[in-house]
Amino acid sequence: MITLKKNITKICIISLLTIIILTLTGCSNIIGSKENDTASSLQQNNQQKNTVSYTKDVYAMDTYMTVTAYGENAQTAVEQAENKIEELDNKLSVGKADSEVSLLNNAGSGELSEDAAYLMKRSLELWRQTDGAFNPAIYPVMEKWGFTTKDYKVPDKEELLKTLALTDASKISFDEGSGSVEFGIKEMKIDFGGIAKGYTSSLIMDIFKENGIDSGLVSLGGNVQVLGNKTDGSLWRVAIQNPDNTEDYIGILETKDKAVITSGGYERYFEENGKKYHHIIDPDTGYPAESGLKSVTIVSSDGTLADGLSTALFVMGEDKAVEYWRNNDELFDMILFAEDKRLLVTENISDSFSSDLNIVNVEKED
Ligand code: AMP
Numbered sequence: 627m628i629t630l631k632k633n634i635t636k637i638c639i640i641s642l643l644t645i646i647i648l649t650l651t652g653c654s655n656i657i658g659s660k661e662n663d664t665a666s667s668l669q670q671n672n673q674q675k676n677t678v679s680y681t682k683d684v685y686a687m688d689t690y691m692t693v694t695a696y697g698e699n700a701q702t703a704v705e706q707a708e709n710k711i712e713e714l715d716n717k718l719s720v721g722k723a724d725s726e727v728s729l730l731n732n733a734g735s736g737e738l739s740e741d742a743a744y745l746m747k748r749s750l751e752l753w754r755q756t757d758g759a760f761n762p763a764i765y766p767v768m769e770k771w772g773f774t775t776k777d778y779k780v781p782d783k784e785e786l787l788k789t790l791a792l793t794d795a796s797k798i799s800f801d802e803g804s805g806s807v808e809f810g811i812k813e814m815k816i817d818f819g820g821i822a823k824g825y826t827s828s829l830i831m832d833i834f835k836e837n838g839i840d841s842g843l844v845s846l847g848g849n850v851q852v853l854g855n856k857t858d859g860s861l862w863r864v865a866i867q868n869p870d871n872t873e874d875y876i877g878i879l880e881t882k883d884k885a886v887i888t889s890g891g892y893e894r895y896f897e898e899n900g901k902k903y904h905h906i907i908d909p910d911t912g913y914p915a916e917s918g919l920k921s922v923t924i925v926s927s928d929g930t931l932a933d934g935l936s937t938a939l940f941v942m943g944e945d946k947a948v949e950y951w952r953n954n955d956e957l958f959d960m961i962l963f964a965e966d967k968r969l970l971v972t973e974n975i976s977d978s979f980s981s982d983l984n985i986v987n988v989e990k991e992d
Pocket residue numbers: 759760761762764768817818819820821888889890893905906907908909933936937941
Protein backbone atom coordinates (compact mmCIF):
# COMPACT_ATOMS: atom_id res chain seq x y z
CA MET A 627 0.00 0.00 0.00
CA ILE A 628 1.17 3.43 -0.83
CA THR A 629 0.62 6.23 1.61
CA LEU A 630 1.34 9.86 1.04
CA LYS A 631 3.18 11.37 3.94
CA LYS A 632 3.50 14.94 2.85
CA ASN A 633 1.74 16.72 5.61
CA ILE A 634 0.78 20.23 4.58
CA THR A 635 -0.37 21.10 8.08
CA LYS A 636 3.06 20.31 9.46
CA ILE A 637 4.72 22.43 6.82
CA CYS A 638 2.38 25.26 7.66
CA ILE A 639 3.08 24.91 11.36
CA ILE A 640 6.85 24.90 10.89
CA SER A 641 6.80 27.89 8.60
CA LEU A 642 4.70 29.69 11.18
CA LEU A 643 7.12 28.52 13.86
CA THR A 644 9.97 29.95 11.83
CA ILE A 645 8.24 33.26 11.42
CA ILE A 646 7.28 33.37 15.09
CA ILE A 647 10.87 32.77 16.10
CA LEU A 648 12.08 35.36 13.66
CA THR A 649 9.62 38.03 14.66
CA LEU A 650 9.31 37.48 18.38
CA THR A 651 12.99 37.52 19.14
CA GLY A 652 14.14 41.08 18.94
CA CYS A 653 11.17 42.56 17.08
CA SER A 654 8.89 42.44 20.06
CA ASN A 655 8.20 46.16 19.77
CA ILE A 656 6.82 45.71 16.25
CA ILE A 657 3.22 44.82 15.52
CA GLY A 658 3.06 42.48 12.54
CA SER A 659 0.23 43.44 10.20
CA LYS A 660 -1.88 40.83 8.49
CA GLU A 661 -3.31 40.72 5.01
CA ASN A 662 -6.60 42.36 5.97
CA ASP A 663 -5.09 45.25 7.87
CA THR A 664 -6.27 48.62 6.67
CA ALA A 665 -4.15 51.56 5.66
CA SER A 666 -5.23 53.35 8.82
CA SER A 667 -4.06 50.55 11.07
CA LEU A 668 -0.75 50.63 9.26
CA GLN A 669 -0.52 54.35 9.81
CA GLN A 670 -1.41 53.97 13.47
CA ASN A 671 1.26 51.33 13.78
CA ASN A 672 3.65 53.76 12.18
CA GLN A 673 2.80 56.56 14.57
CA GLN A 674 2.93 54.37 17.64
CA LYS A 675 5.99 52.36 16.89
CA ASN A 676 7.82 54.37 14.27
CA THR A 677 8.10 51.24 12.12
CA VAL A 678 5.48 49.99 9.72
CA SER A 679 5.33 46.29 9.07
CA TYR A 680 3.27 44.32 6.61
CA THR A 681 2.91 40.55 6.28
CA LYS A 682 1.08 38.42 3.78
CA ASP A 683 0.60 34.67 3.50
CA VAL A 684 0.55 33.31 -0.03
CA TYR A 685 -0.02 29.75 -1.25
CA ALA A 686 1.90 29.16 -4.48
CA MET A 687 4.41 26.68 -5.93
CA ASP A 688 2.82 23.97 -3.79
CA THR A 689 4.03 25.81 -0.70
CA TYR A 690 2.80 28.10 2.04
CA MET A 691 4.79 31.33 1.86
CA THR A 692 4.95 34.32 4.18
CA VAL A 693 6.31 37.67 3.05
CA THR A 694 7.09 40.38 5.63
CA ALA A 695 8.57 43.83 5.14
CA TYR A 696 9.34 46.62 7.60
CA GLY A 697 9.43 50.25 6.54
CA GLU A 698 7.33 53.01 5.04
CA ASN A 699 6.54 51.16 1.80
CA ALA A 700 6.05 47.79 3.47
CA GLN A 701 2.57 47.19 2.09
CA THR A 702 3.46 48.14 -1.50
CA ALA A 703 6.60 46.01 -1.35
CA VAL A 704 4.76 42.96 -0.02
CA GLU A 705 1.97 43.34 -2.57
CA GLN A 706 4.47 43.62 -5.42
CA ALA A 707 6.21 40.53 -4.05
CA GLU A 708 2.91 38.65 -4.02
CA ASN A 709 2.26 39.61 -7.66
CA LYS A 710 5.72 38.42 -8.61
CA ILE A 711 5.21 35.09 -6.80
CA GLU A 712 1.97 34.54 -8.71
CA GLU A 713 3.57 35.54 -12.01
CA LEU A 714 6.45 33.11 -11.44
CA ASP A 715 4.11 30.32 -10.38
CA ASN A 716 2.10 30.78 -13.59
CA LYS A 717 5.25 30.73 -15.71
CA LEU A 718 7.21 27.97 -14.05
CA SER A 719 4.75 25.48 -12.62
CA VAL A 720 4.91 22.07 -14.30
CA GLY A 721 1.55 21.40 -12.65
CA LYS A 722 -0.14 24.05 -14.81
CA ALA A 723 -0.84 22.89 -18.36
CA ASP A 724 -0.53 26.40 -19.81
CA SER A 725 2.62 27.49 -17.94
CA GLU A 726 5.62 28.51 -20.00
CA VAL A 727 7.55 25.45 -18.81
CA SER A 728 4.68 23.05 -19.62
CA LEU A 729 4.33 24.53 -23.11
CA LEU A 730 8.08 24.21 -23.62
CA ASN A 731 7.99 20.60 -22.41
CA ASN A 732 5.24 19.79 -24.91
CA ALA A 733 6.88 21.56 -27.84
CA GLY A 734 10.51 20.57 -27.15
CA SER A 735 11.68 24.06 -28.12
CA GLY A 736 10.75 27.71 -27.60
CA GLU A 737 11.76 31.25 -26.70
CA LEU A 738 12.00 31.74 -22.95
CA SER A 739 10.89 34.75 -20.92
CA GLU A 740 13.55 36.58 -18.92
CA ASP A 741 12.73 34.63 -15.74
CA ALA A 742 12.75 31.20 -17.39
CA ALA A 743 15.88 32.04 -19.40
CA TYR A 744 17.69 33.05 -16.20
CA LEU A 745 16.68 29.80 -14.53
CA MET A 746 17.73 27.78 -17.56
CA LYS A 747 21.13 29.47 -17.54
CA ARG A 748 21.66 28.95 -13.81
CA SER A 749 20.37 25.36 -13.94
CA LEU A 750 22.71 24.39 -16.76
CA GLU A 751 25.63 26.07 -14.97
CA LEU A 752 24.80 24.10 -11.82
CA TRP A 753 24.43 20.91 -13.83
CA ARG A 754 28.00 21.41 -15.11
CA GLN A 755 29.44 22.58 -11.79
CA THR A 756 27.93 19.73 -9.76
CA ASP A 757 28.86 16.98 -12.25
CA GLY A 758 25.19 16.45 -13.03
CA ALA A 759 23.99 16.10 -9.41
CA PHE A 760 21.67 19.03 -10.15
CA ASN A 761 19.78 18.11 -13.29
CA PRO A 762 16.95 20.33 -14.61
CA ALA A 763 16.00 17.55 -17.05
CA ILE A 764 15.13 15.04 -14.29
CA TYR A 765 11.39 15.58 -14.81
CA PRO A 766 10.63 12.37 -16.83
CA VAL A 767 12.06 10.38 -13.90
CA MET A 768 9.87 12.33 -11.45
CA GLU A 769 6.92 11.35 -13.64
CA LYS A 770 7.84 7.65 -13.48
CA TRP A 771 7.80 7.77 -9.68
CA GLY A 772 4.42 9.51 -9.71
CA PHE A 773 5.72 12.61 -7.93
CA THR A 774 4.15 14.80 -10.63
CA THR A 775 0.64 13.33 -10.31
CA LYS A 776 0.71 12.15 -6.68
CA ASP A 777 -0.05 8.68 -8.05
CA TYR A 778 3.06 7.25 -6.39
CA LYS A 779 4.67 3.98 -7.45
CA VAL A 780 8.09 2.33 -7.59
CA PRO A 781 8.82 2.15 -11.32
CA ASP A 782 10.03 -0.89 -13.16
CA LYS A 783 13.86 -0.93 -13.27
CA GLU A 784 14.14 -1.37 -17.05
CA GLU A 785 11.66 1.39 -17.64
CA LEU A 786 13.59 3.66 -15.29
CA LEU A 787 16.84 3.02 -17.15
CA LYS A 788 15.17 3.92 -20.45
CA THR A 789 13.79 7.07 -18.88
CA LEU A 790 17.25 8.05 -17.63
CA ALA A 791 18.32 8.38 -21.28
CA LEU A 792 15.88 11.31 -21.58
CA THR A 793 17.66 13.27 -18.86
CA ASP A 794 20.92 14.02 -20.65
CA ALA A 795 21.10 17.79 -20.10
CA SER A 796 24.07 18.08 -22.47
CA LYS A 797 21.49 17.70 -25.25
CA ILE A 798 19.79 20.98 -24.34
CA SER A 799 20.78 23.80 -26.73
CA PHE A 800 20.28 27.13 -25.09
CA ASP A 801 21.13 30.55 -26.45
CA GLU A 802 21.47 32.94 -23.53
CA GLY A 803 21.17 36.08 -25.67
CA SER A 804 17.88 35.26 -27.36
CA GLY A 805 16.53 32.88 -24.70
CA SER A 806 15.85 30.27 -27.34
CA VAL A 807 16.03 26.67 -26.23
CA GLU A 808 15.80 23.34 -27.99
CA PHE A 809 15.76 19.88 -26.45
CA GLY A 810 17.96 17.52 -28.42
CA ILE A 811 15.94 14.51 -27.27
CA LYS A 812 12.30 13.86 -28.06
CA GLU A 813 10.26 13.54 -24.84
CA MET A 814 12.88 15.41 -22.81
CA LYS A 815 11.25 17.60 -20.15
CA ILE A 816 12.61 20.14 -17.71
CA ASP A 817 11.55 21.27 -14.25
CA PHE A 818 12.87 24.17 -12.18
CA GLY A 819 11.39 22.73 -8.96
CA GLY A 820 14.85 22.38 -7.41
CA ILE A 821 15.78 26.02 -7.92
CA ALA A 822 12.66 28.18 -8.43
CA LYS A 823 11.89 28.94 -4.80
CA GLY A 824 15.35 30.34 -4.16
CA TYR A 825 15.07 32.46 -7.30
CA THR A 826 11.70 33.70 -6.06
CA SER A 827 13.02 34.66 -2.65
CA SER A 828 15.99 36.47 -4.17
CA LEU A 829 13.68 38.48 -6.47
CA ILE A 830 11.57 39.42 -3.45
CA MET A 831 14.69 40.86 -1.82
CA ASP A 832 15.19 42.97 -4.99
CA ILE A 833 11.58 44.18 -4.83
CA PHE A 834 12.08 45.10 -1.17
CA LYS A 835 15.22 47.10 -2.00
CA GLU A 836 13.50 48.91 -4.91
CA ASN A 837 10.85 50.01 -2.41
CA GLY A 838 13.40 51.36 0.05
CA ILE A 839 12.84 48.48 2.48
CA ASP A 840 15.96 47.58 4.41
CA SER A 841 14.51 44.96 6.72
CA GLY A 842 12.31 42.06 5.70
CA LEU A 843 12.03 38.36 5.14
CA VAL A 844 10.32 35.71 3.10
CA SER A 845 9.66 32.15 4.17
CA LEU A 846 8.76 29.63 1.49
CA GLY A 847 7.77 26.36 3.10
CA GLY A 848 10.52 26.62 5.69
CA ASN A 849 13.11 28.10 3.33
CA VAL A 850 13.98 31.61 4.35
CA GLN A 851 15.66 34.65 2.84
CA VAL A 852 16.24 37.76 4.95
CA LEU A 853 17.06 41.33 4.06
CA GLY A 854 19.26 43.41 6.33
CA ASN A 855 18.97 43.16 10.09
CA LYS A 856 15.88 43.11 12.24
CA THR A 857 14.54 46.59 12.92
CA ASP A 858 16.26 46.69 16.32
CA GLY A 859 19.59 46.20 14.55
CA SER A 860 20.12 42.62 15.68
CA LEU A 861 20.56 39.60 13.41
CA TRP A 862 17.66 37.46 12.20
CA ARG A 863 17.31 34.10 13.91
CA VAL A 864 16.44 31.37 11.43
CA ALA A 865 15.34 27.98 12.71
CA ILE A 866 16.49 24.93 10.73
CA GLN A 867 13.83 22.19 10.58
CA ASN A 868 14.39 18.84 12.23
CA PRO A 869 13.94 16.23 9.46
CA ASP A 870 12.76 13.70 12.07
CA ASN A 871 10.10 16.00 13.46
CA THR A 872 9.19 18.95 11.29
CA GLU A 873 7.52 20.74 14.19
CA ASP A 874 10.92 20.92 15.86
CA TYR A 875 14.26 22.35 14.76
CA ILE A 876 17.88 21.19 14.92
CA GLY A 877 19.40 24.60 15.49
CA ILE A 878 19.18 28.33 14.95
CA LEU A 879 21.31 30.41 12.63
CA GLU A 880 21.85 34.11 13.27
CA THR A 881 22.31 35.91 9.99
CA LYS A 882 21.56 38.89 7.76
CA ASP A 883 21.17 39.41 3.99
CA LYS A 884 21.15 35.67 3.32
CA ALA A 885 19.03 32.89 1.92
CA VAL A 886 18.87 29.86 4.21
CA ILE A 887 17.51 27.00 2.12
CA THR A 888 17.09 23.38 3.13
CA SER A 889 16.55 20.22 1.08
CA GLY A 890 15.74 16.84 2.53
CA GLY A 891 14.01 13.60 1.72
CA TYR A 892 11.55 14.24 4.57
CA GLU A 893 9.91 17.08 2.64
CA ARG A 894 8.02 14.86 0.19
CA TYR A 895 7.93 11.08 0.11
CA PHE A 896 5.75 8.01 -0.06
CA GLU A 897 6.07 4.55 1.44
CA GLU A 898 5.76 1.21 -0.31
CA ASN A 899 6.28 -2.10 1.44
CA GLY A 900 7.74 -0.32 4.45
CA LYS A 901 10.37 1.59 2.45
CA LYS A 902 10.36 5.34 2.01
CA TYR A 903 10.94 6.88 -1.41
CA HIS A 904 11.56 10.63 -1.52
CA HIS A 905 11.52 13.32 -4.21
CA ILE A 906 15.21 14.15 -4.64
CA ILE A 907 16.51 11.93 -7.40
CA ASP A 908 20.08 10.82 -7.96
CA PRO A 909 20.43 11.49 -11.71
CA ASP A 910 23.01 8.68 -12.00
CA THR A 911 20.56 5.97 -10.90
CA GLY A 912 17.05 7.42 -11.30
CA TYR A 913 16.34 6.41 -7.68
CA PRO A 914 15.84 8.73 -4.70
CA ALA A 915 19.31 9.78 -3.55
CA GLU A 916 20.61 7.72 -0.64
CA SER A 917 23.66 9.70 0.26
CA GLY A 918 23.66 9.34 4.04
CA LEU A 919 22.25 12.83 4.58
CA LYS A 920 18.90 13.72 6.11
CA SER A 921 19.07 17.36 5.13
CA VAL A 922 21.31 19.98 3.57
CA THR A 923 20.97 23.67 4.40
CA ILE A 924 22.74 26.20 2.21
CA VAL A 925 23.40 29.74 3.40
CA SER A 926 24.21 32.24 0.67
CA SER A 927 23.45 35.78 -0.42
CA ASP A 928 22.44 34.22 -3.76
CA GLY A 929 19.03 32.59 -3.19
CA THR A 930 19.04 30.82 -6.56
CA LEU A 931 22.41 29.25 -5.85
CA ALA A 932 21.34 28.27 -2.31
CA ASP A 933 18.30 26.42 -3.65
CA GLY A 934 20.13 24.66 -6.47
CA LEU A 935 22.99 23.62 -4.21
CA SER A 936 20.72 22.37 -1.42
CA THR A 937 19.32 19.85 -3.89
CA ALA A 938 22.67 19.02 -5.52
CA LEU A 939 24.66 18.58 -2.30
CA PHE A 940 21.90 16.39 -0.85
CA VAL A 941 22.42 14.11 -3.88
CA MET A 942 26.24 14.24 -3.56
CA GLY A 943 26.46 13.24 0.10
CA GLU A 944 28.83 14.38 2.82
CA ASP A 945 32.28 13.85 1.30
CA LYS A 946 31.55 15.38 -2.08
CA ALA A 947 29.55 18.20 -0.49
CA VAL A 948 32.48 19.09 1.78
CA GLU A 949 34.85 18.99 -1.18
CA TYR A 950 32.48 21.18 -3.21
CA TRP A 951 32.27 23.69 -0.36
CA ARG A 952 36.06 23.78 0.04
CA ASN A 953 36.33 24.71 -3.64
CA ASN A 954 33.57 27.34 -3.44
CA ASP A 955 33.62 28.59 0.14
CA GLU A 956 33.38 32.24 -0.91
CA LEU A 957 29.94 31.57 -2.45
CA PHE A 958 28.08 29.74 0.33
CA ASP A 959 28.09 28.03 3.69
CA MET A 960 26.28 24.88 4.70
CA ILE A 961 24.79 22.81 7.49
CA LEU A 962 24.66 19.07 6.79
CA PHE A 963 22.51 16.83 8.98
CA ALA A 964 23.72 13.26 8.54
CA GLU A 965 21.65 10.11 9.02
CA ASP A 966 23.86 9.21 12.00
CA LYS A 967 22.74 12.55 13.56
CA ARG A 968 26.07 14.31 13.11
CA LEU A 969 25.60 17.99 12.38
CA LEU A 970 28.34 19.40 10.14
CA VAL A 971 28.66 23.18 9.94
CA THR A 972 31.16 25.10 7.81
CA GLU A 973 33.59 27.21 9.80
CA ASN A 974 32.41 30.62 8.52
CA ILE A 975 29.02 30.22 10.19
CA SER A 976 29.79 27.90 13.09
CA ASP A 977 29.90 30.82 15.56
CA SER A 978 26.49 32.02 14.35
CA PHE A 979 24.82 28.61 14.66
CA SER A 980 23.52 27.21 17.92
CA SER A 981 22.20 23.72 18.52
CA ASP A 982 21.67 21.23 21.32
CA LEU A 983 23.34 18.63 19.10
CA ASN A 984 27.10 18.22 18.84
CA ILE A 985 28.45 20.29 15.99
CA VAL A 986 31.28 19.07 13.76
CA ASN A 987 33.18 22.07 12.41
CA VAL A 988 33.97 21.74 8.70
CA GLU A 989 37.21 23.59 8.02
CA LYS A 990 38.67 24.89 4.79
CA GLU A 991 41.75 22.75 5.16
CA ASP A 992 41.28 19.03 5.65
P1 AMP B 1 14.46 20.90 -3.41
O1 AMP B 1 13.33 20.80 -2.44
O2 AMP B 1 14.93 22.30 -3.66
O3 AMP B 1 15.60 20.00 -3.07
O4 AMP B 1 13.91 20.45 -4.82
C1 AMP B 1 13.36 19.18 -5.03
C2 AMP B 1 12.66 19.21 -6.35
O5 AMP B 1 13.62 19.39 -7.40
C3 AMP B 1 11.93 17.93 -6.68
O6 AMP B 1 10.61 17.96 -6.21
C4 AMP B 1 12.03 17.89 -8.19
O7 AMP B 1 11.05 18.75 -8.76
C5 AMP B 1 13.38 18.49 -8.46
N1 AMP B 1 14.50 17.53 -8.44
C6 AMP B 1 14.57 16.26 -7.94
N2 AMP B 1 15.79 15.74 -8.08
C7 AMP B 1 16.54 16.70 -8.70
C8 AMP B 1 17.90 16.78 -9.14
N3 AMP B 1 18.77 15.77 -8.95
N4 AMP B 1 18.29 17.93 -9.75
C9 AMP B 1 17.45 18.96 -9.95
N5 AMP B 1 16.17 18.95 -9.56
C10 AMP B 1 15.72 17.85 -8.93
